[in-house]
Amino acid sequence: MSNYETVFITTPVLSNEEYTRTVKKYADLIEKAGGNVVHKEDWGIKQLAYPIQKKTTGFYSLLHFEVDTQFIEKFEVEFKRDENIMRFLTTKLYKHGIAYAQQRRDKLSGKSKKQNNNMATHEEIKFLNSPKIGLQKKKYCRFKKSGIKYIDYKDPAFLFKFINEQGKLLPRRLTGNSLKFQRKISQAVKKARHLAILPYVTDLLK
Numbered sequence: 001m002s003n004y005e006t007v008f009i010t011t012p013v014l015s016n017e018e019y020t021r022t023v024k025k026y027a028d029l030i031e032k033a034g035g036n037v038v039h040k041e042d043w044g045i046k047q048l049a050y051p052i053q054k055k056t057t058g059f060y061s062l063l064h065f066e067v068d069t070q071f072i073e074k075f076e077v078e079f080k081r082d083e084n085i086m087r088f089l090t091t092k093l094y095k096h097g098i099a100y101a102q103q104r105r106d107k108l109s110g111k112s113k114k115q116n117n118n119m120a121t122h123e124e125i126k127f128l129n130s131p132k133i134g135l136q137k138k139k140y141c142r143f144k145k146s147g148i149k150y151i152d153y154k155d156p157a158f159l160f161k162f163i164n165e166q167g168k169l170l171p172r173r174l175t176g177n178s179l180k181f182q183r184k185i186s187q188a189v190k191k192a193r194h195l196a197i198l199p200y201v202t203d204l205l206k
Contacts, residue, residue: 001035001066003098007154007195008079008088009058012045022084023061029078035067039105048196049156052086058196062154064093064101089195096149104152139176151184153191156198163189167201 010022027037043060052058067075072090079088093101143151152158162170162185169189172182192198 002069003038003064003066003093004072004090005093005097005101006063006065006075006088006090008061008063009048009052009086009195010061011053011084011086012055012057012059014059014084018084019059022082023063026063026075026078027065029075030063030065030067030071033067033071033074035065035071037063037065039064039101041108049193049199050196052196055086058086060195087195089191091153091191100150100152139173141176141178141181143181144178148181151181151188153188153195154197156192159185159189159192159198163198167199 006026008026010019014022023040023042027040030037039062041062043062045057046060048056048058076088076090079085091097142148162175164170169182169186172179175182177185189198193200
């Protein structure tokens with residue numbers, strides 16, 4: 001079985017009971033398919049970065065689960081058929097993503113664990129220094145230096161540091177990022193924008 005993470009947005013017109021039943025419906029689908037729900041998160045109702053289906057808010061939920069790969073196609077079809085689901089995204093997690101997810105859960109639960117040398121802590125990722133043009137004579141990849149292996153698409157405060165005022169990614173010649181991590185940033189920004197965590201244009205931030 002493989003590890004997956006699904007973030008989905010539920011319409012805000014649902015009552016608390018209806019919202020709870022909707023989340024339980026998808027958790028039950030995973031378990032019926034022989035999978036295991038590792039972790040569930042309820043982010044509550046949040047402001048969308050841009051309107052979806054003429055709505056500006058939505059209930060965000062996260063499911064981290066283990067299941068057979070063949071089940072994912074059927075799982076996503078259920079989301080597409082559900083009128084209460086405004087948007088969803090399923091991501092396959094590899095070893096660094098699994099390790100980051102565990103650290104994120106420990107951080108949210110208040111547990112303190114010894115830092116792994118192959119994975120930076122949430123604080124280091126979130127408060128990574130933004131690129132400062134002209135102050136560094138020699139450019140370097142901040143991700144490699146900090147030991148960051150996974151870029152979280154659910155952290156808009158971090159991703160904003162790599163977007164200019166036009167909403168475009170800062171080029172490598174300014175940030176010093178390696179090609180590998182520049183691609184990872186680009187993928188994370190695309191995922192965040194798909195889930196309305198980040199806006200497509202910075203005019204929506206004013």
